Amino acid sequence: MKLHGYFRSSAAYRVRIALNLKGLTAEHLPHHLRKGEQSAPAYLAINPQGLVPTLEEDAGAVLTQSLAIIEWLDETHRNPPLLPQDPLRRAKVRAFALAIACDVHPVQNLKVLARLRQLGVPEEKVAEWAAWANREGLAACEALIKHEQGPFCFGDKPTMADLCLVPQMANARRFGVDVASFSRLLEAEAAAKAMQAFADAAPDRQPDAE
Template identity: 50%
Template sequence: MITMLTLYSYWRSSTSYRVRVALNLKGLSYRTVPVDLVAGAQRAPDYVTKNPSKAVPTLVLEDGTVLTQSLAILDYLEHTAPDPALLPSDPLQRAKVLAAAQIIASDIHPVNNFKVLSRLKSHHGFTGDTAAAWMRHWISEGLEAYQALLPDAPTYSFANTPQLCDLCLVAQLYNAHRWGVDLTPFARLLDIEKQALKLPAFDAARPENQQDAA
């Protein structure tokens, strides 16, 4: 049984946001240790021993076991704290939820994360404006694909309760708002976001509600 957990997190990290929501939904006790990505805290030797990818989130279990990568952490939480379920038991529906989640986790996030943007600026001449345009392009393309997968009826993406893909979506929409993405074509996704943020588990996980929020 899971007891107290330690989450290494950065307030604006969408991957950390996903995990915070899951921990909150499942009613799990955890403490947060901020990792300032802008200041380079993720490259500190003691942190790299926990997370060799120099990224967040990192979840440390009470016995000291370290888990990295947000989807792997979410999978662990789903198996060890299955209520409420974030994945359907039906294999076909489960595949649909995972496909939507992976559009965000595998298509959008890898080309838009902090280390990629830093490299584009430091080695490829990107300015703040060109970096923002890069972000908007990939976020828009990914959200278009995500929305195309969804049925019309449910409150959330595939059900009337939040599932794993909704955690990924709401976290990514935070980035979309931040970078000025034109969200006019994504009314269905904005409706999901609006409903999700009414829930205490999502609201408490918002970046602006974190202890390290700037």
């Protein structure tokens, strides 16, 4: 398999964790997002959104969108499972993952922040925007799992929720958000980061890290 990514992309980071948890290896093909490499015609031909990650499986199929890739990995490589068995529990895990993947990450990604700058929004307001999206989104995520047993987001094993949480917490800190009050998120993040699969997927461990 080949994984098109970027060391700092939190969506690619989610997929790297999933691959590691499943014990799968992929060749990493970096695309430098700040240099606009994701908009090269050859890349747009496989990912019309011009986003990372894209996973090319060995038979040539092309998969896009991190959560769709993770669901596919979970359906085709069952162990360890990244979703619970029970439908209602699956819905809870997916809702947490989507709260990050839909309502936090895309609102503070490079493309949107660049668009704000194009509108003439001053740099400190752009930074405030990114911090706002993270702060508000993670506060809701904290409420979603406040009464869930830990140490992970949902119980004693990592799920798709933790795969989304860990990269987003890194973003939140990068944008200066004070995460100290998010005690359940911090507990889940700590449990996840203690695992080799999460540690090896970290941005600073990637070949294209700066």
